[in-house]
Amino acid sequence: MSPATRDADGVTQASGDSALAALRGATTEVALSPLTLDVNGEQRTIHVPAGTTLLAALRDDLGLTGAKYGCGHGGCGACYVLLDGAAAAACTLVAEEAVGRSIVTIEGLGQGDALHPVQRAFLEEDAMQCGYCTGGMIMAAVALLARTPNPSDDDIRDALAPHLCRCGVYGRAIRAVRRASR
């Protein structure tokens, strides 16, 4: 590795050819603690820095990218998973808080090739466009129908309300949840 040039502040200058000479290998050691999570019915052990969010653990350590990063403060609903059957924002939970609890992600919702009825209803209503919010909406709907099998229109809207959709498929999503409740 060629030496990096540094300015007075000790900053790596990475312009032109020297861009290829940026510092590497000087990584500060990170203390990693083992955690075992119950994800989609399997016990999975990972080693992550203290304070790692459940969302990062799922996406970066367990390869489950169906829960999306959208805002990092539980404000958009793209990262929702089921935690002991209830819909929860994975971005506001520290992974350690999920130890000993059942975690289900959108990838674990169906049984093999068989879709969950809510997934099927979203397909049948084409209740999606770009799909970025769809997984979160489906998780919210699954949690809703588990506790309220025959939801009112307001119940459905309330359950979906934390899930922002910019493409504007709310009407279809509401219909999909109603369809799945039948």
Added chain:
Amino acid sequence: MTPPRQDPAWPAREPEQLERRIAIEHDGTIVARSGKVEYGQGIRTGFAMIVAEELAVAVDRVRVELGETDSVPWDMGTFGSMSTATDGAALRAAASLARSILLERASTRLGVDRSALALRDGSIVGQDGRAVSYTELTADEPLRGTVPLDSVEPRVPGPLSDTPRRADALKIVTGRARYPADVRLPGMLHGHVLHPPTSGARLGSLGDAAARAVPGVVAVVRDGDFVGVVAERGEQALAAANALQASWCAPTDASGEETSLTLREDTGVSAAFDGAQVLDAAYHLPHVAHASIGPSAAVADVREDGAHLFVATQRPFALRDAVAELLGLSLERVHVHPQAMGGMFGRGNMSDAALDAVRLSRAVRRPVLAQWTRADEFRFSPHRPVLDARLRAALDASGRIVAWEYEAWTNPHTYGGPGAWPRMVEMTSGRNAVPPYALGAARIQLHVAPGELRTGAFRSLAAAPHVFAIESFIDELAVASHQDPIAFRLRHTGDPRLRRVLELVRDRSGWPDRPRSSSRGFGVACAIYHGTYVAEVAEVAVTRDHEYRPQRVWCAVDAGRLVHVDGARNQIEGGVQQALSWTVFEELRHDRRRVTTAGWRDYRIATARDAPREIDVAFVDAPDLPSTGVGEPGTVPTAAAVANGVFDAEGARIRRLPLMPQAPSADALADSTSTS
């Protein structure tokens, strides 16, 4: 309106080569290629249906490749609701030529005249039952040839395509659709860029000791005014970027040059106002954010011999060219791989995160995922320009418009800046500034200058803002002359397609008979957007707290020949829903130099609770007319329809978005529109 592809400001279309468009694979899969990209608008499905229809196969036999720069035909970008109109037509023409070649070869192979052959499920069959498959017909000699532009052979009658599900739907509902942030390459690191607080600010001093001390940090990368951090994990990169101590120098070059255009100037405009009933009004729209749910993200893998980009972009080829220039590589060494994309709405015309990832990957010689935060997205994205519009019109004694003046001030809708040539400014910032009505003598002027914030392409560009001002003012004219707003519009257009959508939405909504009250009003608005005709009626409820709640929206749409009816309906519904959100909620907060909105807490968009009870979409059946777009047109008339509905209920004219109850004094002012 002239379709953009025929405009001299756009590159002329080159003759198409069939081999770049359609190929038959060994297993019978038909590959169809386009430079357009999919971000939820459904073109992957629509293109597959077009090719399947032309070649008489099931839709799932067609695999559509989109935006892969190594294999698809060059394309300027996916915008303007033009994909189906242009590339859908190109694919139809290519598939039609493919069918003709296949029939010719089958005729030779089977010794049967073409007219006695039929297409059936991937094979060509003769009347005696002998068949030869497309795969066999292309095994030794791939499909090849120049596709004649705009000539499609009459189709051999075959089984009609069924209406399929969205091609990506199964992946989406099972969490397997892969967006850029979901890409995981061996050895991949995570990057975060520190953005300048104001566009164009210069980086002065930079303290990075604290950033380097963050566990997992691999490099702090500085390249001129670009500074970013690369770390083993995403949270580490973000923490380190937040620990950077940067001082920025505000840009000295304000470059606020204004481009002024006259879009129409008839003779005798001033005289036409004399002695007539004259109204004038001013309208304003604030900056709004794209607010895609997925913040920008991209993975770049930059190596000595080339670069691979896993991205969301509306312009794969422009990105390829920019990266090739940045890295000093030839074009064919830059490979753009479009991933599943969160809704773009114009945001993807600037591939900021992709360029971030390229610079970071170049520095560390490993693949890097560059991730923007939600706050980055609000603060540093280009946003929808503001619009200030002044309108003045004169009505004769019969209530007909005899004079019209429109002058509007806005910011650039494209990224070329004020140096862009006038025709381009007219087509972007001037889009839909000319109403589709008989106006008498008219003068229409436009001023475009950079404002306080970075601005850029936003769904429909200037169309939705201009149409809010124009269609609200048209309503004012109708009211002032005691005419029904739909009848008033019909009276001022002879365009049969515009008349048809107005009549259709009038009938669907039960317009004349709907009971109005101070808590419930109905408003109408319409537009012609890139050849698509759309008219909308909005029912608005006014609560006791004077909140405006759109309850139902009826849309009538003429988009020519429809390819995928439910997909088109989904686009119109979604467009209306998004535009309702702009209309009643959205305004980006900012001071003189920067955006102060940082998250969803201070930028409200519509949720499922706010969704109207119904969005009714009716299409005019026009199978013989060319297909036009449906991605943007639904958004264009919505704000005016809602504002006109508020007036219908409350008698208060609100000339500013988002629609908020006006203070009583403002109401009084609004009602005292000058009449001479």
